[in-house]
Amino acid sequence: MDINEKKVPEVVVRRLPRYYRYLDELDREGKMRISSTALSKKMGVTASQIRQDFNYFGGFGQQGYGYNVKHLLTELKKLLGITKGYKVVIIGAGNLGHAIANYGGLKKRGFKLCGIFDSDKEKIGQKVGGIEISDISGAREFIAENNVDIAILTLPKNETEKVAEMLADSGIKGFWNFSYTELKSIDSVFVENVHLTDSLMTLSFKINQR
């Protein structure tokens, strides 16, 4: 599978996890093939858009015969790094940190949780999802020594930038930021800011329009 030289547009990148989820569902249901028309209906994207999306990654399948579900799923997993077993740590052992640590979806998508950090003395030493909470002052060293790929930031807003700066040159490759502050991408670290309430506002828009 060759990735085209052209940069993949952000909007296409954001559709990949959805393709993955749908294909994973089809695979669990035992479906072997899916036509681009059927996939198009499920995704709410035109069949031609799907072909354009997949062309960034070499096409993925034969038109007319549809797509081979297992093959497409495997290719999507490779693209999304699900086969890489990326190591993650959680920074911030509050309610959200606990919820993410206990969420089976991380493991299912190939991510390996290997550390949880907090600054609260009362939390340090307690266990979450089988992992002991460590002092945040040791996070940078832990990340560097264990080649951790992604730090999940579930910190209060006012602590996030400071901690992100502290971790920036630890070798970390990405921040998954839940801290309701817009972290700017740092040179070597990709940032994905999660805005939970965006989807609540989308819902409330629809209710409001009815």
Add this chain to the structure above:
Amino acid sequence: MDINEKKVPEVVVRRLPRYYRYLDELDREGKMRISSTALSKKMGVTASQIRQDFNYFGGFGQQGYGYNVKHLLTELKKLLGITKGYKVVIIGAGNLGHAIANYGGLKKRGFKLCGIFDSDKEKIGQKVGGIEISDISGAREFIAENNVDIAILTLPKNETEKVAEMLADSGIKGFWNFSYTELKSIDSVFVENVHLTDSLMTLSFKINQR
């Protein structure tokens, strides 16, 4: 403000909360006006796309002079139902339910949390964010009597459909579903399924492509 007869495309609806967040930020910084070019840069969307988006809602401002930040923000708030004070309840008082109950962003965006429900006898009676956890068996009646608009579902996957069915005819208008199961929209209830790991996979795609 007149909304065009044309149905607003989903992709436009999904940009509205982002417009709202950026405008809110500009307003906090004391900015009075923003050009469509500057807004375009911030949003990563072309200026012509922004004009097209806003045309669904009557335009919002004069080209050439740019947009009046306060006016645009006010119109977006109205559209998104932020000015409506929608009532919400949380169904499921686990870690995620706690995290959402304690999150200031709900209130900031005008949503009024007025109930939390769980089936766990040990949790019932405890307080979260100043609200007492009630028995889930009373949720349907509570929603009907208090005209609750949105139920936030933070339940285990295998309980979600059952509970959604139980609440479907309570007068509830929307489900904000965190339960990692794809709830289908019911006749009278809008559903917004949250897929947290989509953005983690987007991050991991980018790391993987480097």
